[in-house]
Amino acid sequence: MPESLSSIFIGTLLANNFVLAMFLGLCPFLGVSARLNTALPMGAATTFVMLVASLCAYGLNWLVTALDLQFLRLIAYIVIIASAVQLVEMFLKKNSPVLFRALGIYLPLITTNCAVLGVALFQTAREYSFLQALTFAAAGGAGFTLALTLMAGLRERLNLANVPNVVQGTALSLMLAGLLSLAFMGFAGLGAGE
Amino acid sequence: MENLDLPQVASTPSGAMIRTLGLVATICGLLIVSAYQGTLEAVAENKRIALERAVFKVIPKAASVKTFVAGSGGIQPEGTTQPEGAVKFYAAYDATGALQGIAAEGAAKGYADTVRVLYAYDPAKQAITGLGVVSMRETPGIGDKIYTDAAFLKNFEALDVRLNADMKYLAHAIKVVKHGTKQSPWEIDAIAGATVTSKAVGKGIQESAARLLPLLVPEQGKLTTAVEP
Amino acid sequence: MNVPLHPPRSSLEELLEGIWKQNPVFVMVLGMCPTLAVSVSAMNAFSMGIATTFVLVASCLLVSLMRHLVPKEVRIATYIVIIATFVTVVDYLIQAISLAVYEALGAFIQLIVVNCIILGRAEAHASKNPPLPAVLNALGMGAGFTLGLFALGAVREVLGAGKLFGFALFGADFQPWVVMVLPPGGFIVLGSWLLLFNWLEAHRHTGNEGTRHA
Numbered sequence: 001m002p003e004s005l006s007s008i009f010i011g012t013l014l015a016n017n018f019v020l021a022m023f024l025g026l027c028p029f030l031g032v033s034a035r036l037n038t039a040l041p042m043g044a045a046t047t048f049v050m051l052v053a054s055l056c057a058y059g060l061n062w063l064v065t066a067l068d069l070q071f072l073r074l075i076a077y078i079v080i081i082a083s084a085v086q087l088v089e090m091f092l093k094k095n096s097p098v099l100f101r102a103l104g105i106y107l108p109l110i111t112t113n114c115a116v117l118g119v120a121l122f123q124t125a126r127e128y129s130f131l132q133a134l135t136f137a138a139a140g141g142a143g144f145t146l147a148l149t150l151m152a153g154l155r156e157r158l159n160l161a162n163v164p165n166v167v168q169g170t171a172l173s174l175m176l177a178g179l180l181s182l183a184f185m186g187f188a189g190l191g192a193g194e
Numbered sequence: 195m196e197n198l199d200l201p202q203v204a205s206t207p208s209g210a211m212i213r214t215l216g217l218v219a220t221i222c223g224l225l226i227v228s229a230y231q232g233t234l235e236a237v238a239e240n241k242r243i244a245l246e247r248a249v250f251k252v253i254p255k256a257a258s259v260k261t262f263v264a265g266s267g268g269i270q271p272e273g274t275t276q277p278e279g280a281v282k283f284y285a286a287y288d289a290t291g292a293l294q295g296i297a298a299e300g301a302a303k304g305y306a307d308t309v310r311v312l313y314a315y316d317p318a319k320q321a322i323t324g325l326g327v328v329s330m331r332e333t334p335g336i337g338d339k340i341y342t343d344a345a346f347l348k349n350f351e352a353l354d355v356r357l358n359a360d361m362k363y364l365a366h367a368i369k370v371v372k373h374g375t376k377q378s379p380w381e382i383d384a385i386a387g388a389t390v391t392s393k394a395v396g397k398g399i400q401e402s403a404a405r406l407l408p409l410l411v412p413e414q415g416k417l418t419t420a421v422e423p
Numbered sequence: 424m425n426v427p428l429h430p431p432r433s434s435l436e437e438l439l440e441g442i443w444k445q446n447p448v449f450v451m452v453l454g455m456c457p458t459l460a461v462s463v464s465a466m467n468a469f470s471m472g473i474a475t476t477f478v479l480v481a482s483c484l485l486v487s488l489m490r491h492l493v494p495k496e497v498r499i500a501t502y503i504v505i506i507a508t509f510v511t512v513v514d515y516l517i518q519a520i521s522l523a524v525y526e527a528l529g530a531f532i533q534l535i536v537v538n539c540i541i542l543g544r545a546e547a548h549a550s551k552n553p554p555l556p557a558v559l560n561a562l563g564m565g566a567g568f569t570l571g572l573f574a575l576g577a578v579r580e581v582l583g584a585g586k587l588f589g590f591a592l593f594g595a596d597f598q599p600w601v602v603m604v605l606p607p608g609g610f611i612v613l614g615s616w617l618l619l620f621n622w623l624e625a626h627r628h629t630g631n632e633g634t635r636h637a
Contacts, residue, residue: 167618230515
């Protein structure tokens with residue numbers, strides 16, 4: 001299906017936002033997004049892992065199809081993702097310990113982030129070419145970061161507001177997410193081709 | 195997850211780790227392969243039934259379906275090796291073995307995700323005579339009108355897909371036009387309020403027909419004769 | 424995800440823990456991705472719940488059987504491979520049983536692999552307990568998850584399409600609240616359920632503030 005790169009990018013960033021429309025990457029979205037200055041690094045780290053996962057998934061898919069071993073595809077994907085996250089962890093620990101500590105437990109949890117595996121699975125299902133896949137991953141990561149940042153900003157503000165106890169916490173995040181998702185529906189049809 | 199850097203009194207020897215990983219790999223391998231082999235027949239049967247159901251819906255008189263691929267070298271039954279750039283299509287035959295029509299899949303990005311359609315092509319009329327939706331995730335009540343709206347489905351009773359003189363392209367590309375402005379037999383009247391989804395249907399058919407028909411039409415004589423019902 | 428070790432519980436306790444006290448959807452708020460994406464109808468939600476329960480029970484069983492053999496350093500990787508194996512198995516099983524359900528659940532079947540519940544249970548419970556408690560606990564968790572999914576799916580289907588399990592509940596005049604079956608609806612319905620749970624908890628502990636930890 002010949003989708004243009006810009007259509008994929010805008011579509012995945014806004015209209016089909018990974019978090020607000022496709023429900024991928026919700027655990028960190030609801031968990032990490034309490035503070036603005038952890039949201040951006042988290043988003044960046046996840047985007048990087050998504051790009052790596054996309055690259056590897058493209059190669060692995062070609063390999064698995066060539067060897068006619070489709071039933072091993074899922075295991076291959078998840079092992080590659082786990083390894084990529086391990087590498088990112090080691091890299092950050094060495095080069096930026098502050099960031100490493102700030103992200104804490106959420107860094108290894110990128111392995112179980114649906115968004116990362118989601119990129120690999122969706123690009124395989126839609127049979128994207130190499131460039132299309134990379135664009136898809138980049139836009140997905142950017143969309144994830146965007147949603148994370150928006151949520152963090154809102155929750156930082158709400159920390160100072162008078163919120164009833166019953167709503168505090170995850171229930172509030174979910175309601176906020178619902179409103180954000182509703183707002184993002186306004187982007188529908190963007191990038192859907194001429 | 196526990197911090198794996200804690201100092202340990204006795205670290206596991208590599209031999210033990212490799213042995214365990216090998217054991218796990220073997221068990222998992224066995225499980226996956228048995229599941230795959232065990233379900234292979236059932237899955238193939240399910241897919242065949244689903245395909246037949248879809249084709250029978252767009253070509254009402256059909257009684258059996260056969261899958262073919264059309265490539266630059268001509269038409270051949272679907273086999274394990276497919277020539278590069280070959281397009282898959284389905285030939286439907288009635289109970290007596292006569293060709294009733296051709297069905298093919300088209301897909302394009304709609305509002306939410308890909309819209310997949312199956313359309314019926316009549317070689318005698320050189321037109322599309324039926325439309326069925328294979329899968330879509332469009333908005334319920336709006337996008338899903340593409341398979342309930344009678345006026346929209348009427349577009350596909352005689353949609354002109356003639357080839358041009360040198361049989362390389364469609365004489366007129368299929369176009370989706372605003373609701374109520376359809377004038378030519380190769381245009382599709384969009385559903386009011388569901389333009390994006392309607393356009394996806396049109397685009398899917400256009401791309402599929404433009405790829406398939408130039409390869410299929412010159413060879414379509416082979417289909418009516420060389421097949422057993 | 425941190426279950427403190429305590430003296431062996433009765434089998435019934437193991438089973439029930441996941442259904443109410445530590446319900447994955449409403450209490451632990453884990454495994455959100457499939458929960459929201461798939462729960463547009465009661466049938467889809469139920470199927471996803473069953474599939475996840477299958478993977479959960481099978482993985483916990485295998486992890487528990489191998490708990491003395493797996494070295495600490497590679498345990499997470501091992502668990503992930505085991506879980507991925509069973510997800511692949513369930514993927515083929517669903518295709519063999521019903522293509523319609525397979526199409527409806529789509530990519531989220533394979534995304535069961537990264538469902539935090541399964542890895543969390545394997546790590547916290549199955550790796551430290553003999554097979555029977557591990558399986559019972561997994562069964563309870565799976566049941567709780569299915570229950571949560573179903574609660575979500577049923578509400579969204581009834582409000583958003585006027586049907587339950589495909590059967591129309593209201594007359595032809597019913598104007599469906601379409602947003603309920605769209606992404607925002609998922610967030611809002613789940614948020615509402617959590618609100619309800621919070622309120623119930625708050626009122627059970629009369630006199631306390633009832634602040635809930637996020």
